[in-house]
Amino acid sequence: MIDADRLSSRIAELGRIGALPGGGCKRLALTPEDAEGRALVTGWFRELGLEIATDVIGNTWAIRPGKRDLPPVVMGSHIDTVATGGLYDGTLGVLAGLEVIESALEAGIETDHPLCVVFFTNEEGARFAPDMMGSGVAQGALDLEQMLASPGIDGTTVGEALDGIGARGPAPAGALKPAAYLELHIEQGPVLETEALQIGVVTGVQGISWTEFTVSGRSAHAGTTPMPLRHDAGHVAAGIAMEARAIARDFGPPQVATVGRLSLSPDLVNVVPESATFTVDLRHSDEDRLQQAEARLFAFAEEAARAEGCTVTRRSLARFEPVVFDAGRRGAGRAGR
Numbered sequence: 001m002i003d004a005d006r007l008s009s010r011i012a013e014l015g016r017i018g019a020l021p022g023g024g025c026k027r028l029a030l031t032p033e034d035a036e037g038r039a040l041v042t043g044w045f046r047e048l049g050l051e052i053a054t055d056v057i058g059n060t061w062a063i064r065p066g067k068r069d070l071p072p073v074v075m076g077s078h079i080d081t082v083a084t085g086g087l088y089d090g091t092l093g094v095l096a097g098l099e100v101i102e103s104a105l106e107a108g109i110e111t112d113h114p115l116c117v118v119f120f121t122n123e124e125g126a127r128f129a130p131d132m133m134g135s136g137v138a139q140g141a142l143d144l145e146q147m148l149a150s151p152g153i154d155g156t157t158v159g160e161a162l163d164g165i166g167a168r169g170p171a172p173a174g175a176l177k178p179a180a181y182l183e184l185h186i187e188q189g190p191v192l193e194t195e196a197l198q199i200g201v202v203t204g205v206q207g208i209s210w211t212e213f214t215v216s217g218r219s220a221h222a223g224t225t226p227m228p229l230r231h232d233a234g235h236v237a238a239g240i241a242m243e244a245r246a247i248a249r250d251f252g253p254p255q256v257a258t259v260g261r262l263s264l265s266p267d268l269v270n271v272v273p274e275s276a277t278f279t280v281d282l283r284h285s286d287e288d289r290l291q292q293a294e295a296r297l298f299a300f301a302e303e304a305a306r307a308e309g310c311t312v313t314r315r316s317l318a319r320f321e322p323v324v325f326d327a328g329r330r331g332a333g334r335a336g337r
């Protein structure tokens, strides 16, 4: 039996780090708050006498040895949050993994495979793109050097931020080789709750496409510049944002589209913007549909910029193909219901 009270109290204690006044918390990756969270969780690993390791991108894991020389069954998630994060997002997966190990230790249960709990660095991608960075590096899906050079929203690179909080470890990327990976995660959307379901087995991960657009036009006086003579970067950005929404509408579920960041320059009430930088997050569980959504958006952006006498450039911040989870593991989840 796991100790649900111990699990809840750990979730609450971790949630006090970076707590927001109205509830929830903010522990952006590799900030001092993240460092405090890492220290707390690693302290719990240490109290159980587990073998702790940290790799070059700050992924940290703890192992309870198994009876046989086999790769570990890994449980975990992340402890970084977005700027308006919930208490359970990521932390549940890490602390539930810890709880499984502690309960097994208390009950004297020995397993063939080692049991491992891990927290991956920058899974949220809120400070540094892309998301799922630590696990991507661990699995060889993302290049370590490129990720270390990735600039954050404040200009600091991942490498600098890792060193800033002393989170860079000696273990090489890919040192953690799981036999299987299990993650308990709070639902990140409202569907289970709307349908009054307690729990679901996740079937896969959406394909993710993050693009940063920069539109360049010409600043001009808002009062005296006739509309046909404008090269309004803000107008083009607004059109592209509307098109992203139209794509989601036309494609239908599960296509989703989000403009999460947008900044105009010079960002003044009475000046036509000379530049606009913004992001579009497109997701779909089918790779062909995702590519079609990207193609439509990119073509629209070119045309919208041209029509306004502006130019547009784009930069890919994240691109992951959809993943379908292992059928055997999913079936095991259903059998246990």
Ligand SMILES: NC(=O)NCCC(=O)O
Pocket: 089, 090, 123, 124, 125, 131, 132, 188
């Ligand atoms: N909470 C969480 O696991 N986030 C993944 C990042 C994303 O969905 O962009």
